[in-house]
Amino acid sequence: MAKEDKRIDILRAASRVFYLRGFEGTKIDDIAKEAGIGKGTVYEYYHSKQELFDKAVSYNREQYIEQVKATLSQDGTLRDKFIAFAKYQTELVKTHIPIFNMMCTSKIIAREMGALMLEQNIRVAEILTGLVKKAVDQGELREDINPEMAAAVMIGTINQYSSKKVIFFDAQPEDIDYEQMADIIFKGIG
Amino acid sequence: MAKEDKRIDILRAASRVFYLRGFEGTKIDDIAKEAGIGKGTVYEYYHSKQELFDKAVSYNREQYIEQVKATLSQDGTLRDKFIAFAKYQTELVKTHIPIFNMMCTSKIIAREMGALMLEQNIRVAEILTGLVKKAVDQGELREDINPEMAAAVMIGTINQYSSKKVIFFDAQPEDIDYEQMADIIFKGIG
Amino acid sequence: MAKEDKRIDILRAASRVFYLRGFEGTKIDDIAKEAGIGKGTVYEYYHSKQELFDKAVSYNREQYIEQVKATLSQDGTLRDKFIAFAKYQTELVKTHIPIFNMMCTSKIIAREMGALMLEQNIRVAEILTGLVKKAVDQGELREDINPEMAAAVMIGTINQYSSKKVIFFDAQPEDIDYEQMADIIFKGIG
Amino acid sequence: MAKEDKRIDILRAASRVFYLRGFEGTKIDDIAKEAGIGKGTVYEYYHSKQELFDKAVSYNREQYIEQVKATLSQDGTLRDKFIAFAKYQTELVKTHIPIFNMMCTSKIIAREMGALMLEQNIRVAEILTGLVKKAVDQGELREDINPEMAAAVMIGTINQYSSKKVIFFDAQPEDIDYEQMADIIFKGIG
DNA sequence: TATGAATGAGACTTCATTCAT
DNA sequence: TATGAATGAAGTCTCATTCAT
Numbered sequence: 127m128a129k130e131d132k133r134i135d136i137l138r139a140a141s142r143v144f145y146l147r148g149f150e151g152t153k154i155d156d157i158a159k160e161a162g163i164g165k166g167t168v169y170e171y172y173h174s175k176q177e178l179f180d181k182a183v184s185y186n187r188e189q190y191i192e193q194v195k196a197t198l199s200q201d202g203t204l205r206d207k208f209i210a211f212a213k214y215q216t217e218l219v220k221t222h223i224p225i226f227n228m229m230c231t232s233k234i235i236a237r238e239m240g241a242l243m244l245e246q247n248i249r250v251a252e253i254l255t256g257l258v259k260k261a262v263d264q265g266e267l268r269e270d271i272n273p274e275m276a277a278a279v280m281i282g283t284i285n286q287y288s289s290k291k292v293i294f295f296d297a298q299p300e301d302i303d304y305e306q307m308a309d310i311i312f313k314g315i316g
Numbered sequence: 317m318a319k320e321d322k323r324i325d326i327l328r329a330a331s332r333v334f335y336l337r338g339f340e341g342t343k344i345d346d347i348a349k350e351a352g353i354g355k356g357t358v359y360e361y362y363h364s365k366q367e368l369f370d371k372a373v374s375y376n377r378e379q380y381i382e383q384v385k386a387t388l389s390q391d392g393t394l395r396d397k398f399i400a401f402a403k404y405q406t407e408l409v410k411t412h413i414p415i416f417n418m419m420c421t422s423k424i425i426a427r428e429m430g431a432l433m434l435e436q437n438i439r440v441a442e443i444l445t446g447l448v449k450k451a452v453d454q455g456e457l458r459e460d461i462n463p464e465m466a467a468a469v470m471i472g473t474i475n476q477y478s479s480k481k482v483i484f485f486d487a488q489p490e491d492i493d494y495e496q497m498a499d500i501i502f503k504g505i506g
Numbered sequence: 507m508a509k510e511d512k513r514i515d516i517l518r519a520a521s522r523v524f525y526l527r528g529f530e531g532t533k534i535d536d537i538a539k540e541a542g543i544g545k546g547t548v549y550e551y552y553h554s555k556q557e558l559f560d561k562a563v564s565y566n567r568e569q570y571i572e573q574v575k576a577t578l579s580q581d582g583t584l585r586d587k588f589i590a591f592a593k594y595q596t597e598l599v600k601t602h603i604p605i606f607n608m609m610c611t612s613k614i615i616a617r618e619m620g621a622l623m624l625e626q627n628i629r630v631a632e633i634l635t636g637l638v639k640k641a642v643d644q645g646e647l648r649e650d651i652n653p654e655m656a657a658a659v660m661i662g663t664i665n666q667y668s669s670k671k672v673i674f675f676d677a678q679p680e681d682i683d684y685e686q687m688a689d690i691i692f693k694g695i696g
Numbered sequence: 697m698a699k700e701d702k703r704i705d706i707l708r709a710a711s712r713v714f715y716l717r718g719f720e721g722t723k724i725d726d727i728a729k730e731a732g733i734g735k736g737t738v739y740e741y742y743h744s745k746q747e748l749f750d751k752a753v754s755y756n757r758e759q760y761i762e763q764v765k766a767t768l769s770q771d772g773t774l775r776d777k778f779i780a781f782a783k784y785q786t787e788l789v790k791t792h793i794p795i796f797n798m799m800c801t802s803k804i805i806a807r808e809m810g811a812l813m814l815e816q817n818i819r820v821a822e823i824l825t826g827l828v829k830k831a832v833d834q835g836e837l838r839e840d841i842n843p844e845m846a847a848a849v850m851i852g853t854i855n856q857y858s859s860k861k862v863i864f865f866d867a868q869p870e871d872i873d874y875e876q877m878a879d880i881i882f883k884g885i886g
Numbered sequence: 887t888a889t890g891a892a893t894g895a896g897a898c899t900t901c902a903t904t905c906a907t
Numbered sequence: 908t909a910t911g912a913a914t915g916a917a918g919t920c921t922c923a924t925t926c927a928t
Contacts, residue, residue, distance in 0.1 A: 129891090132891095148340075149340075150338070150339070150340030150341070151340070153917090153918065153919090154918080154919065154920080155918090163892075163893085164892060164893040164894065165893080165894065165919095165920090166892070166893050166894060166920090166921080166922085167891080167892055167893070169919095169920065169921080170891065170892075170893095173920095174919080174920080175918095175919070175920090247480065247484075248484075258505075267505050268505070271500055271505055272493075272496055272500065274477075275473075275477055275496060275497060275500055276500060276505045278473055278476040278477030278480075279469065279472075279473045279476075279477075279500055279501065279505060280505075281472075281476050282469075282471075282472030282473040282474070282475055282476030282477065283465075283468055283469045283472040283473065284472070285472055285475070285476065286468040286469075286471050286472030286475065287464075287465055287468030287469075287472065290437065290468075294437075294438075303462075306462055306465060307465060310461055310462065310465055310466060310469055310504075311469065311504065311505060312504050312505055313504040314500075314501065314502050314503040314504025314505075315448070315457055315458070315461050315466040315469060315470075315501060315502055315504075319908095343900090343901065343902085344901080344902060344903085345901080345902095345911095348911095353909080353910085354909060354910040354911060355902095355903095355910075355911060356903090356904085356905085356909065356910050356911060356912095357908085357909055357910065359902095359903070359904085360908070360909070360910095364902080364903080365901095365902065365903090509887095528720070529720070530718075530719075530720030530721070531720070533921090533922065533923085534922080534923060534924085535890095535922080535923095538890095543888080543889085544888060544889040544890060545889075545890060545923095545924095546888065546889050546890060546891095546924090546925085546926085547887085547888055547889070549923095549924070549925085550887070550888070554923080554924080555923065555924090627860065627864075628864075638885070647885055648885070651880055651885055652873075652876055652880070654857075655853075655857055655876060655877060655880055656880060656885040658853055658856040658857030658860075659849065659852075659853045659856075659857075659880055659881065659885060660885075661852075661856050662849075662851075662852030662853040662854070662855055662856030662857065663845075663848055663849045663852040663853065664852070665852055665855070665856065666848040666849075666851050666852030666855065667844075667845055667848030667849075667852065670817065670848075674817075674818075683842075686842055686845060687845060690841055690842070690845055690846060690849055690884075691849065691884065691885060692884050692885055693884040694880075694881065694882050694883040694884025694885075695828075695837050695838070695841050695846045695849065695881060695882055695884075699912090702912095723896090723897065723898090724897080724898065724899085725897090733913075733914085734913060734914040734915065735898095735899090735914080735915070736899090736900080736901085736913065736914050736915065737912075737913055737914070739898095739899070739900080740912065740913075740914095743899095744898080744899080745897095745898070745899090888928100889926105889927100889928085890926100890927105890928100891925105891926095891927095891928105892924105892925085892926090892927100893922105893923100893924085893925080893926105894922100894923105894924100895921105895922100895923095896920105896921090896922100897919100897920090897921085898918105898919090898920090898921105899917105899918090899919090900916105900917090900918085900919105901914100901915100901916100901917100902914100902915105902916095903913105903914085903915100904912105904913085904914080905910105905911100905912095905913090905914105906910100906911105906912095906913100907909100907910085907911100907912105
């Protein structure tokens with residue numbers, strides 16, 4: 127228990143620091159201090175910096191995917207689900223899970239992390255693609271659309287507009303007009 | 317002349333290596349070898365690794381923005397421009413300019429690079445937003461749309477669908493169905 | 507009682523591990539595991555790794571010297587004693603007491619261990635030298651020999667031939683022809 | 697040239713320090729200081745401490761074997777050769793080549809070094825054994841001796857008596873009575 | 887008394903930067 | 908101007924020792 131709790135404590139501390147400074151920019155000592163423990167103690171729980179990083183990525187990814195699934199499995203139309211997902215994704219970026227940035231800050235991204243990032247993005251896209259197909263079947267969307275592309279429009283728009291507003295302009299998640307975002311995606315800009 | 321040429325040579329060599337290995341993962345010696353010169357020579361042209369990195373980022377950003385401007389200033393409807401931009405962006409990712417990845421591989425991303433990335437993305441978004449406004453004025457788009465958001469839909473969709481297909485699934489830029497992408501954005505998915 | 511037994515247990519466990527891995531290559535945890543106890547417990551009996559090492563060396567040395575004395579105090583001619591000693595020394599190397607190797611595996615050999623090694627070797631040499639003198643008196647050996655050198659011939663030959671055969675060629679102690687060895691030493695090679 | 701000279705300089709400096717303190721007890725910084733260079737420079741010439749150690753052992757071993765061969769190939773009887781070899785071996789221990797001690801001071805002795813030590817000792821023993829055989833053929837030695845064992849008597853006696861006198865009692869190599877040593881070996885102690 | 891989690895000093899190694907040639 | 912050998916600061920990881928339980 128206490129042992130496992132501490133493992134998680136260290137993982138979360140590591141996540142915070144990796145998030146802020148990236149893999150290379152993070153010193154084990156930083157993580158130890160963030161967790162309020164000694165440097166050597168980190169190594170009692172994780173064998174290497176790399177392992178700690180990988181575990182932190184996995185941990186946050188799991189958390190993320192679970193939340194996405196929960197968000198998208200709520201009742202309602204695809205429009206409702208989209209708005210819920212957009213809100214969640216925006217909150218996420220603002221507040222807590224550092225997964226996106228963590229993936230962008232390691233020198234090894236070009237090798238191992240590419241697959242991880244892909245997998246996660248693919249899984250979310252797949253879930254959304256499935257929902258799009260169902261919505262087509264139920265007549266909520268027009269029949270001639272490419273579901274995969276439709277899912278890309280949704281995810282892409284959120285990442286481009288919503289997340290960036292929050293990250294770069296310090297906007298609050300509640301300031302985003304999700305209804306308008308849904309309108310423009312569902313009705314088109316033309 | 318020759319001096320200035322060599323500066324650019326080094327800059328381009330640095331861009332290639334930074335792109336592949338990130339800031340921390342790149343050794344000055346790697347850059348020197350890539351440029352076919354000695355390690356000390358790099359320091360005759362740039363005072364530090366950090367300066368070289370910054371200059372490489374700026375250089376690639378300039379090139380990128382210039383190309384985007386050229387692409388979007390061609391004659392035609394917004395739809396035409398969108399397709400041209402999507403093609404360019406996709407080619408870009410596939411072939412050469414390492415700007416996106418460079419931004420993801422430095423330990424300083426959270427601090428200085430955030431602003432750079434923002435600025436570039438903002439500039440492209442601004443250009444597109446301007447074109448959207450013009451298209452609204454010319455009746456090509458409906459009047460009630462938020463131009464900024466419309467631009468985000470376009471950029472976001474390209475990044476999510478097109479770039480990912482190319483990056484992660486090794487698709488060729490010419491395999492992407494840009495017409496379909498334009499349709500879904502202009503007509504909406506609803 | 508039990509306390510003193512445990513001290514010896516730890517000492518023997520330490521001897522085995524030091525023997526295999528040397529001073530620096532041995533972790534306190536290895537010794538604890540070999541002794542079937544916890545790491546902290548080792549420190550209840552010995553104040554430091556260095557003390558434990560020193561005590562282990564002393565312990566094995568005592569045991570060794572006692573055995574050598576017993577072997578050499580048996581009845582018989584010097585030739586008999588030599589053969590008995592050669593057998594014992596060969597068995598020793600093969601089976602159990604790690605004293606020689608322990609002495610070769612510490613970083614402190616050049617300083618403190620030199621004296622220890624010397625002392626032990628000297629004591630054996632002295633005992634043998636004494637026996638040689640007695641044998642001279644009893645007419646078993648010729649009168650003009652240097653007893654110290656004669657002892658060196660005996661010890662040196664055993665170490666060079668017998669021990670090496672066993673250590674490096676995995677010969678069995680009983681495969682050695684001790685009679686032939688005695689012959690060559692007593693009669694000379696000339 | 698200068699580069700190769702420096703490689704050797706470092707190797708010799710490393711040999712001296714390894715000799716005094718053993719593998720584990722030697723810090724790269726010690727070697728650098730002994731060589732009068734910076735710590736990083738050592739790594740310009742050798743990739744790791746282990747490589748440097750291995751190279752130092754090999755280097756000293758080569759030097760040693762060459763010298764032994766030269767010593768034993770001089771004209772004269774076996775007795776003459778023995779005396780020359782004993783002198784050389786004694787000088788060696790006193791003055792310069794740290795091979796024996798180096799081999800005794802690493803934690804890896806039990807694994808890799810065993811073979812090296814064996815090989816060297818075997819080679820010397822083989823050379824001597826060959827000379828013994830030749831001496832038997834020429835009637836210098838009696839016919840019924842075991843040449844391998846005779847060689848062991850010679851090497852063992854030198855190591856036990858001569859080297860120890862020098863190492864532990866600080867005797868000078870010229871103080872040793874090599875004639876007496878030859879007598880006792882050739883005529884026997886009996 | 888016995889334990890093992892926690893600790894931090896210290897070692898190896900890397901690499902940006904300097905500078906003599 | 909061009910070079911690459913030299914350097915040492917700094918980071919990762921190990922492990923002897925301590926101490927609360």
